[in-house]
Amino acid sequence: MSLSTVIPQDCLKAVATEYFVSDNELEVLSMALRGEPILGIAKKLDLSPEAVRKRLGEVYKKFRITGAGPGKLAKLMSLLDSLHQKSLKRDNLAGAESGVVYSERSRSLPRLDWGEAPSVSVFYGRTEELDLLKRWCVDDFCRIVALLGMTGIGKTALSVKLAEEIGEQFDYVIWRSLRRAPSIENLLDDLIQSLPDDRTSYPTYNNDDRIERLLDCLKKHRCLIVLDNLESLLSGEKIAGQFEEKHQGYGKLLDRLGERHQSCIVITSLEKTKEIAFAEGETLPVRSYQVKGLDPVYAEKFLQEKQLVDRQQYEYLIRHYRGNPLALKIVSTTIKELFGGKISEFLAQKVTLVQDIRDLIKQQYERLSEAEKEIAGWLAIVGNPLSWQDIKLNSLLFISDDELFEALESLQRRQMIERNAAGFTFPPVVMEYVRNQLSDGITREIYQAIKLSKIQINMLKAYYLELKDETDDTVEDLSPNITDKIIETLGKVYRDDSVLKEKLSQLCSKIEEKPIEEIGYAAENIQYLIDQLSD
Ligand SMILES: Nc1ncnc2c1ncn2[C@@H]1O[C@H](COP(=O)(O)OP(=O)(O)OP(=O)(O)O)[C@@H](O)[C@H]1O
Ligand SMILES: [Mg+2]
Known part of the structure; x- marks a missing residue:
């Protein structure tokens, strides 16, 4: 039939x-x-x-x-x-x-409107997280629950799973992705049309009217609305968590959604918005949850799925990628396809940033402000955790303590840096990415200054390469050090170390002719490279 x-x-x-x-x-x-x-x-x-x-x-x-x-x-x-x-x-x-x-x-209207929600047919672990979030959304009547965390950590999957598990407790369930950055008008119209709207006879002149209509419905009915990828509306380059100029209306919507109603709005985002930061609290109806990497017991499943051998390396690989499901999926596919499933052969390459993971981090790195990029550069050079005082001491950035704190907080909100007892540092893959950015950038500046006599040394003058040697090497460090990489690349161009040394010495003399405020650490850095070549 x-x-x-x-x-x-x-x-x-x-x-x-x-x-x-x-x-x-x-x-x-x-x-x-x-x-x-x-x-x-x-x-x-x-x-x-x-x-x-x-x-x-x-x-x-x-x-x-x-x-x-x-x-x-x-x-x-x-x-x-x-x-x-x-x-x-x-x-x-x-x-x-x-x-x-x-x-x-x-x-x-459909009671369940899943929009573009991905299906999560395979979902490992996170039972405790789900229990906590269920309690917040259902028992505690939270009005906004924000799931925050770095790219690929599993926010979307968790939001779908949560909505599937608690959907029955709500009159309406709506799931929407904001990845294409809809205007606030379009989103509000879409939500109003997807929910029972008793105010059809009320005129709607502007977004305030639309928000009133939506709130009216959220008060009368118990609705669960998931808004995925809120970061698509946030501005890059400013400090984290601020809406782009054209999406300012979303800030107002978030403020209003925190007001009294019987519904729950689950948001996923890379960055916490300032409205949520302002309204949230452990016992308040606006809360945020930091989604962390998967527990190793479950993270292993991604490696098992690809039948990776060297089980003793599983733990290392999981720690290196911080249990990030997307990174583990990408890297295990690469290990399976290019290294016959052998983790140790992959690690021996000392390059753990496969292209797709690099693209993920690039998206995040490109959103950083100049001050954030500079701080990132210092952390990458040193490798070990740095306190804010260390950063302040070495950086030539003329920023106040307040600005430095703001930038550090912003980097944390963007999930780019971690803080431990010793200070601020990166997750290993971000470290590798930022180091590559620095060594490529500095190599390019040196090469052009030698070849084209064009002295543009923004990176070369901003960081003190020798600082790496002054720190003790306790950090688990897979990525090559920046100086080695610069020398290696320049060595490929000039082939002979003595030729390279000669070129660098000439460049150093040229740089030293310039006023001190224009050259920062540049001359010391070139001298340091020459010393490394002589060793
Ligand atoms: N607990 C889990 N069990 C199995 N697979 C998972 C789990 N969490 C996430 N994944 C898978 O990992 C990948 C990344 O997850 P997801 O898309 O949810 O991340 P995200 O944090 O939303 O990323 P982005 O910030 O890019 O939106 C997806 O393929 C997803 O299905
Ligand atoms: Mg997502």
Whole structure:
């Protein structure tokens, strides 16, 4: 039997939404219902047959269809048919009572509107986090819960899982991604249309009116709204957590969402906004949760999935990537494909920043202000944790203590640096990225100054390379040191160390002719490179 003639696609879609079936799963389900074989579906969708079976398996799970073999599809067909019959009866009854079948139908809203939410068919661990967040959203009636954390740490997955688990406690569940940075008008209109709106007769002149309408609904109904990727609306380059000029309206919305209503707004973001920082508190209805890396017991699963060997290296790899699921997924795929699954061979390369991870960090690094980049540079040169006093002492940035604190706080809010008892430092992959930025930048400046006589030495003058030698090497350090990398790259150009030394000496003399305030640490740095070559 083919069901496509029995159950219309819009009804199937509504039922799928109700049962948390994702768009990808629905696509496979629709084809299976049309009687297409697994192999045919796999070919059409460019998937492996296993992937198709997996998606169908998820659909069965969500409809609670048990058993084995083809009998499952038949059971599902009959369940879908009965759901369809019930919905027809409901519509007929509504039509008989109101006499306005069409408009009633067009206004009937799905209780669960998943928007572009990804399906999280595989979700490891985080039971304690989920319990805490459930308590905040359901028992404590929190109005805003912000899930914060670095790229790929699992905020989106956690938000979907949370909404799936607590959805039943709410009248309406809406999940929206803000990745494409919708205007505040568009988001508010979308939310108002997706919720029962008793104020249709009220005119809407501006965003304040829209916010009133939304709040009215959040007061009357218990709604769960997930807004994913709030950072898309935040400005880069200023300090962290401020909305871009054109998205300032979101700040006001956040302020108002913290007011009294019976709904819960879950937000995910790389950075905490200042509105949330201002309104939050452990016992207040606005709270934020720092999403950390996965517990090693669960993080291991990503490495096992790719059958990586050297189990004794699992722990090291997980620690290096701070249990970040996305980084672990990317790196285990690389190890599997390029190193035959051997972790030690991958680590022996001393380059743990594979391209995709570099792209993730680049996105974050490019948002930094000049002061934040400079602080990052010092932390990268030294390697060991630095206190703010150390940074202040060495940096040639003329900034006040307040500005320095602000920049350090901003770097923490952006998840770029970590703080421990000894001071501020980076997670290892960020360290490697910033070191590469510095060594590439400084090498370029030196090369151009030698070759083109164009003395532009912004990085060379800003940092003191020798500082690295003055610190004790306690830090777990995989990435090559900046000086070695500069010498190695320049060595490839000039081949002979004595030629390179000669070039550097000439450059040093040229730099020393300039006024001291223009050259910062540049001459000392060049001399340091010459000394390294002589060793
Ligand atoms: N607990 C988990 N179990 C299994 N997979 C997970 C888990 N958490 C995250 N993942 C997977 O890791 C990847 C990254 O997760 P996710 O997209 O949720 O990160 P994010 O913090 O939202 O990243 P971004 O800041 O880029 O939006 C996804 O493929 C996701 O499915
Ligand atoms: Mg996300």
